[in-house]
Amino acid sequence: MINELVKKISDLNAPVVVGLDPMLSYVPDHIIKAAFDKYGETLEGAGEAIWQYNKAIVDAIYDIIPAVKPQIAMYEQFGIPGLVAFNKTCEYCKEKGLVIIGDIKRGDIGSTSGAYATGHLGKVQVGSKSYSGFTEDFVTVNPYLGTDGVKPFIDVCNEENKGIFVLVKTSNPSSGEFQDQLVDGTPIYELVARKVVEWGETCMGDTYSNVGCVVGATYPEQGKKLRKLMPKTYILVPGYGAQGGKAEDLVDYFNADGLGAIVNSSRGIITAYKQEKYAQFGEENFADASRQATLDMIEDIIGALARK
Amino acid sequence: MINELVKKISDLNAPVVVGLDPMLSYVPDHIIKAAFDKYGETLEGAGEAIWQYNKAIVDAIYDIIPAVKPQIAMYEQFGIPGLVAFNKTCEYCKEKGLVIIGDIKRGDIGSTSGAYATGHLGKVQVGSKSYSGFTEDFVTVNPYLGTDGVKPFIDVCNEENKGIFVLVKTSNPSSGEFQDQLVDGTPIYELVARKVVEWGETCMGDTYSNVGCVVGATYPEQGKKLRKLMPKTYILVPGYGAQGGKAEDLVDYFNADGLGAIVNSSRGIITAYKQEKYAQFGEENFADASRQATLDMIEDIIGALARK
Numbered sequence: 001m002i003n004e005l006v007k008k009i010s011d012l013n014a015p016v017v018v019g020l021d022p023m024l025s026y027v028p029d030h031i032i033k034a035a036f037d038k039y040g041e042t043l044e045g046a047g048e049a050i051w052q053y054n055k056a057i058v059d060a061i062y063d064i065i066p067a068v069k070p071q072i073a074m075y076e077q078f079g080i081p082g083l084v085a086f087n088k089t090c091e092y093c094k095e096k097g098l099v100i101i102g103d104i105k106r107g108d109i110g111s112t113s114g115a116y117a118t119g120h121l122g123k124v125q126v127g128s129k130s131y132s133g134f135t136e137d138f139v140t141v142n143p144y145l146g147t148d149g150v151k152p153f154i155d156v157c158n159e160e161n162k163g164i165f166v167l168v169k170t171s172n173p174s175s176g177e178f179q180d181q182l183v184d185g186t187p188i189y190e191l192v193a194r195k196v197v198e199w200g201e202t203c204m205g206d207t208y209s210n211v212g213c214v215v216g217a218t219y220p221e222q223g224k225k226l227r228k229l230m231p232k233t234y235i236l237v238p239g240y241g242a243q244g245g246k247a248e249d250l251v252d253y254f255n256a257d258g259l260g261a262i263v264n265s266s267r268g269i270i271t272a273y274k275q276e277k278y279a280q281f282g283e284e285n286f287a288d289a290s291r292q293a294t295l296d297m298i299e300d301i302i303g304a305l306a307r308k
Numbered sequence: 309m310i311n312e313l314v315k316k317i318s319d320l321n322a323p324v325v326v327g328l329d330p331m332l333s334y335v336p337d338h339i340i341k342a343a344f345d346k347y348g349e350t351l352e353g354a355g356e357a358i359w360q361y362n363k364a365i366v367d368a369i370y371d372i373i374p375a376v377k378p379q380i381a382m383y384e385q386f387g388i389p390g391l392v393a394f395n396k397t398c399e400y401c402k403e404k405g406l407v408i409i410g411d412i413k414r415g416d417i418g419s420t421s422g423a424y425a426t427g428h429l430g431k432v433q434v435g436s437k438s439y440s441g442f443t444e445d446f447v448t449v450n451p452y453l454g455t456d457g458v459k460p461f462i463d464v465c466n467e468e469n470k471g472i473f474v475l476v477k478t479s480n481p482s483s484g485e486f487q488d489q490l491v492d493g494t495p496i497y498e499l500v501a502r503k504v505v506e507w508g509e510t511c512m513g514d515t516y517s518n519v520g521c522v523v524g525a526t527y528p529e530q531g532k533k534l535r536k537l538m539p540k541t542y543i544l545v546p547g548y549g550a551q552g553g554k555a556e557d558l559v560d561y562f563n564a565d566g567l568g569a570i571v572n573s574s575r576g577i578i579t580a581y582k583q584e585k586y587a588q589f590g591e592e593n594f595a596d597a598s599r600q601a602t603l604d605m606i607e608d609i610i611g612a613l614a615r616k
Contacts (some may be wrong), residue, residue, distance in 0.1 A: 021420075024434065026507075032435075073420045078434075079441025080395060084388055107450065108413050109480035112329075112381045117545035126332065126386075127340075127349030133387025142415065144452045145478050146485030170453050172417035177454030178499065181491040188486060188496065195485070238417075239558035242509030 001137050001163040002205035002234060004213070005099050006259060008066030011110035014298045015254070015305075017101060017236070018290075019266025020089060021071040022050040028270045028283045031056075032227030047081035048229055050074075055090045058096060061294045067099035069264050071234075078195060090135050107149045107168065113141075114152035121153070121162040128204045138163040140214060140236070141193050147199070154203050154211060163203075163210035166196050168226060171216025171239030186306065189222065190229065199306065208234050208260070215253065217245025217263065224252035235261040241268030241297070247304035254305060263301055269293045309445050309471040310513035310520070310542060314567060316374030322606045323562070323613075324408060325544070326369060326598075327574025328397060329356030329379040330358040331435050334373060334579045334590045339364075355389035358382075365578055368595035369602045375407035377544075377572050399442050402589050409544065413475065415457045417602045421449075422460035422487060425536040429465040429472075435551025448522060448544070451500050455507070462519060470512075471518035474504050476534060479547030496535065497530065505538045510616035516542050516568070523561065525553025525571065532560035535568065543569040549576030549605070571609055577601045 009015050024032070027049050034050035051198050058068070068089075075086035091102050106116040120139045123130040141153050141164045153164045169189040171177055179189040195212065200209030215223045217239035227235065235253050239245040241264045253261040272278045272293035273286035281289035317323050332340070335357050335541065343360060347353035349553035366376065378401075398408050414424040417583045428447045431438040449461050461472045476498040477487055487497040501521065508517030517540050523531045525547035542559050547553040548571045561569040580586040580601035581594035589597035 023336045023423075033339075039464055041437045043432075043434060043439050043441065046432070046434045071416075071420055071423075073414070073416060073423035073427070076430050077423040077441055079427065079432075079439070080388060080391055080442060082427070083391060087388060091528060096393060105416050105450075106381070106413070108379075109478065110380060115379075115381040115385040119381070119387065119390070124351075124354070124385050124387075126351060127344055129349045131351050131387070133351065133385055133390060142450050142452055143414075144450055144475060144486060145480055146482030146487070148480050151480075167452060170417060170457075172453055174454030174456040177503070179454070181489075181496060181499065183489040183491060188489060191486060191489065233533040264485055287490050 001098070001161050002208045002210045005066060005234070005262070006205070006208060008099060009259065009262060012064060012066055013302060014065055015137045015259070015262050015301060016294070016298055017067040017069045017262050017264045018065055018066055018269045018294060019069045019103070019264050020054050020057070021074045021266040021271065022053055022270065023074065024049060024187060027053045028273070028286050030284065043078050043081040045307055047085040050082070050147050051085040051088050055092060056287040057290045058093055060291040061097040062093070062098055064291070064294055064298065065098070067100040067101055067262065068093050069103050071103040094135060099138070100136045101165065102134065102139040104139045106139065107145055109140035109145060110152055111150045113149045115168060117153040117156040122156040122160050136211070138165060140165045140167065142167050143195070147195065150199060154199055155209045157203050163212060163215050165212040165236040166192065167213045168193050168196060168213040169219055169222050171218045171243055171245070175216065193226050193229055196233055200233055204232070208232050212219070212236055214238065218243055218249055220252065221250035225249070227253055227255065231255060237261055237263045241265040247300040251304050251308040252302065258305060269297065309407070309469050310516045310518045312373060313542070313570070314513070314516060316407060317567065317570060320563070321610060322371060322372055322373055323567070323570050324373055324606055325377045325570050325572045326373055326377040326577045326602060327377045327379060327411070327572050328362050328365070328578065329382045329574040330361055330578065331382065332357060333359045336581070336594050337594065351386050351389040354386045355393040356605060358390070359393040359396050363400060364595040365598045366401055368599040370401070370404040370406055372602055372606065373406070375409055375570065376401050377409040379411040395442060402443060407446070408444045410442065410447040410471065411594045412447045413450050414447065415450035415453055416439070416455040417453060418460055421457045425461040425464040429461070429470040430468050446473060446520070448473045448475065450475050451503070455503065458507060461507055462507055465511050465518050471520060473520040473522050473544040474500065476501050476504060477527055477530050479526045479551055479553070483524065501534050501537055504541055508541055512540070516540050520544055522546065525558055526551055527533040528557035528560065531558070535563065536559055539563060541563050545569055545571045547616070549573040555608040558609065559612050559616040566613060577605065
């Protein structure tokens with residue numbers, strides 16, 4: 001799957017992914033109203049609203065981006081109807097030719113990680129039939145439980161040509177609390193990175209591994225160091241835009257081939273219409289604002305890479 | 309919520325929790341057949357089978373245990389119909405008066421952890437109404453992202469009288485890979501434990517905190533040490549039985565008051581009918597086998613505590 005992702009990124013010259021992380025407060029009033037008119041102020045109504053919101057944004061940007069990253073928590077908060085909207089969103093994005101990175105941050109003991117891998121990346125056997133419960137191409141994985149919590153995901157990636165991004169250094173303010181702790185002078189996140197490289201060798205694509213990692217845009221020094229430490233590992237970079245990461249800080253997350261990283265923006269794109277910069281689009285045309293914000297983001301990052 | 313859990317454990321003299329972690333291969337043939345007759349070999353059929361299996365086991369044991377711990381991955385592998393079965397199981401257990409510990413091991417950056425906390429422990433606002441997407445009383449939380457990934461859960465616990473169990477030292481073979489790494493002589497899991505104590509002080513019940521922790525039964529030395537380090541923290545102990553943990557090893561996870569730990573068994577209870585020891589019950593009476601296995605587990609642990 002990393003081969004497909006790399007090809008799309010190269011073809012579009014767009015090392016970006018849009019985070020589909022809807023909150024109801026982001027959804028324009030006319031979509032909320034239509035959803036509540038149909039389903040009432042219910043979880044189903046909320047699910048319908050975020051699905052219609054996603055669909056409009058995807059319709060406006062699918063031709064200029066390689067991938068989307070729906071954050072499952074934003075759907076899970078609405079229970080089953082939220083997860084139905086998650087599934088609809090994934091399936092629609094797949095129809096539109098996008099790579100789906102499910103931001104699920106799962107991770108458990110072996111047999112349990114196996115069940116998550118089956119559900120999100122693989123197929124589950126039911127009698128003589130088999131089904132995909134969810135339909136992502138990549139998922140994010142939490143490494144705290146060690147190799148036997150990650151390996152079941154890799155096994156499914158090898159069977160199904162899928163991929164994972166393992167949390168190495170996350171973008172949030174307190175990520176250093178445990179991740180930066182020094183073990184004989186080496187931070188924990190670097191120990192995780194070394195394991196990611198080892199795991200990645202068992203699941204290679206042509207140039208890059210199907211086992212990628214997550215390094216936040218908010219920690220450029222660490223990103224630069226990790227880039228060198230793991231040359232065949234694709235880095236998923238959250239934290240650009242709303243969380244404070246800037247394009248200039250991100251150039252060192254890329255390899256000399258201009259590849260090796262994919263930068264995520266969520267709020268910066270999906271709530272573009274609420275920003276002064278894109279206010280001229282108006283709430284009705286929120287998806288056009290998202291398209292312009294996506295084009296600006298691509299230009300920002302490609303520009304910074306060209307100046308590198 | 310920890311007060312309710314402690315009271316139930318004391319009233320029943322049963323510091324145990326049964327893990328409702330169904331695999332289709334665990335479910336007796338007659339239940340599978342009935343479910344597939346009704347829904348076909350579909351995800352809905354699988355969901356129905358695991359729900360009916362859970363229901364029969366819960367009916368057989370609800371009066372002798374304080375709590376259940378459904379592992380959401382086992383449901384998530386069946387997609388939406390699996391999660392419908394998860395929700396039905398939680399709601400049914402609540403009707404039966406059981407405390408629900410959702411083993412979900414979620415954890416993310418602040419706003420995203422907030423969405424998970426809302427979905428599993430809190431209420432989500434939809435227009436003028438509010439709803440619970442899922443209905444657990446406690447959930448398990450992964451600490452890799454640090455304080456700002458955990459605090460949103462604690463905030464909801466304080467609002468809704470709920471609780472969490474934070475992963476400190478997990479039961480799996482490779483848990484030491486990162487968790488045991490020494491930082492100036494102190495293992496990472498102990499650094500996490502100290503934070504759990506700090507977080508716990510902000511969310512206290514009468515004697516114990518609503519912020520508990522997870523320490524695997526398979527690491528008794530660490531369990532003993534952690535018990536002393538965190539006297540007001542309830543320890544959820546997975547790994548008894550099928551994973552190898554023995555009652556004698558677990559007595560040091562308890563405080564002198566006989567409280568402070570709750571021991572989980574999943575396969576050992578729910579697949580009891582497949583074990584030689586309980587074979588006399590027969591597959592048809594699988595739930596009676598689970599009841600006997602639960603009684604035996606309680607006796608085993610209470611016996612070991614009495615001999616301490």
